Amino acid sequence: MMKLTVTFHSQGRLLEGSLYLPQNPSEHLVGLLFEGSMTGATRQLTQHIAREVSEEGFACLVMDHSYYSEDEGAAQSWESPSKRTEDIHAALSFLQRHSTVNPEKIIGVGVSVGAEYLAQVCRESNVCKGLILIQGPFDDAQNKAQDLDIPMVVVDETHLDSAIDETVMWARTLFNGSFADSPQAPLVDWSLADK
Numbered sequence: 001m002m003k004l005t006v007t008f009h010s011q012g013r014l015l016e017g018s019l020y021l022p023q024n025p026s027e028h029l030v031g032l033l034f035e036g037s038m039t040g041a042t043r044q045l046t047q048h049i050a051r052e053v054s055e056e057g058f059a060c061l062v063m064d065h066s067y068y069s070e071d072e073g074a075a076q077s078w079e080s081p082s083k084r085t086e087d088i089h090a091a092l093s094f095l096q097r098h099s100t101v102n103p104e105k106i107i108g109v110g111v112s113v114g115a116e117y118l119a120q121v122c123r124e125s126n127v128c129k130g131l132i133l134i135q136g137p138f139d140d141a142q143n144k145a146q147d148l149d150i151p152m153v154v155v156d157e158t159h160l161d162s163a164i165d166e167t168v169m170w171a172r173t174l175f176n177g178s179f180a181d182s183p184q185a186p187l188v189d190w191s192l193a194d195k
Helices: 040-054 081-097 113-124 160-176
Strands: 002-010 013-021 029-035 059-063 101-111 128-135 152-156
Touching: 002 081, 013 040, 013 081, 029 040, 029 081, 029 113, 029 160, 040 059, 040 101, 040 160, 059 081, 081 101, 081 113, 101 113, 101 160, 113 128, 128 160, 152 160
Parallel strands: 029 059, 029 101, 101 128, 128 152
Antiparallel strands: 002 013, 013 059
């Protein structure tokens, strides 16, 4: 796995992200944009999942969002939902233009509150061809994404290794399996699979 620090612009600001690629990346990889919390344990979880998924042959981007002061690197104690969704749009545009990513094969991966932001972006744009919601027992992103017309899956974040495996399996299936033939694929809740 390779980790590249990448930059792109959003709202007149320079954003930085971590692009994780498999060791020998080819052109036309499936690209995954990971969106989680800006700080804390969820951010670490998001980065860990992105690293692990990239080792399975995917291009995975985790970005830092715009901060809202004169200093581009200074974190603030609040965030603007509209600015955050603009940042997500900019990150998706970056992925579409990246030489290793197939611009027609991009998936959004939302962790915790990041899933809600990605669901909103999927309403405004057709860049994401699928949506993976990695959520804990108290997250509500699944309900906020019910009306989207792209395939999506809910993955339980409680068991990290299985969340990684399910993300990889679903992303592969989306473009190579039955989901590719059915744009109205049903919502799959993997967290209920073994209950």
